Amino acid sequence: MLTGKESRRIRRKGYCAERQLVKKLRRCGFESVRVPVSAPSSEPLPDVFAIKDETLLAFEVKAPNSEKAYFRRKQVEKLFEFLDMFDLCKRKLAIIAGKFPYKWVFKRIEKPDDYVLQKEERSNTSSSD
């Protein structure tokens, strides 16, 4: 169980990571938006999404203190549900993102499932530049 103070700190870290990712994406020429309070709702919304030409990206973002970031299937499913809405976009990527201390890791995923990102693994998408 988390105390109120701990859970506020985690939320603030998550918020900062998401803001940072949005800025990163804008620098890469994407239009990008952070969706506030996406997690607790059942709506099919990612934490962050981005669009450029015919490419749509949907991100689930974690900012753990430790070396691992855990993504639950239920949260990951929302990425695919969101992307599915946009038939128009030719290229649609679901990406889990871990903001570890001093390092981002991005992983493009192909299907809803439980995932673990490790700080030491390499990103498999070029969105990490």
Place this chain on the structure above:
Amino acid sequence: MLTGKESRRIRRKGYCAERQLVKKLRRCGFESVRVPVSAPSSEPLPDVFAIKDETLLAFEVKAPNSEKAYFRRKQVEKLFEFLDMFDLCKRKLAIIAGKFPYKWVFKRIEKPDDYVLQKEERSNTSSSD
């Protein structure tokens, strides 16, 4: 100034109206999503959006107790900013929606501005069916 109880009641009413609109849109064949807590943030997100083929709709929703619903320019601007992201969509509509007691009014708007919806006015968009 609103008491905590009053502002909770208003938020709950707004939430119910948005949920109802999402259902309405899904019945019309749109993919539709409610964006939780869109208002207090500065992100360019509508209260509700919907997509079908090449048509994208962005809604700002109010559920007043009185005969008038007021929409501030700042909130309305977000609809246009959101729609602007999706170059792909051929038809993009910004719509202000008032859920009055026993009656919805929908108005398609062409530019950011302050708007007032009156309970007795007629909708100018077919999304109201």
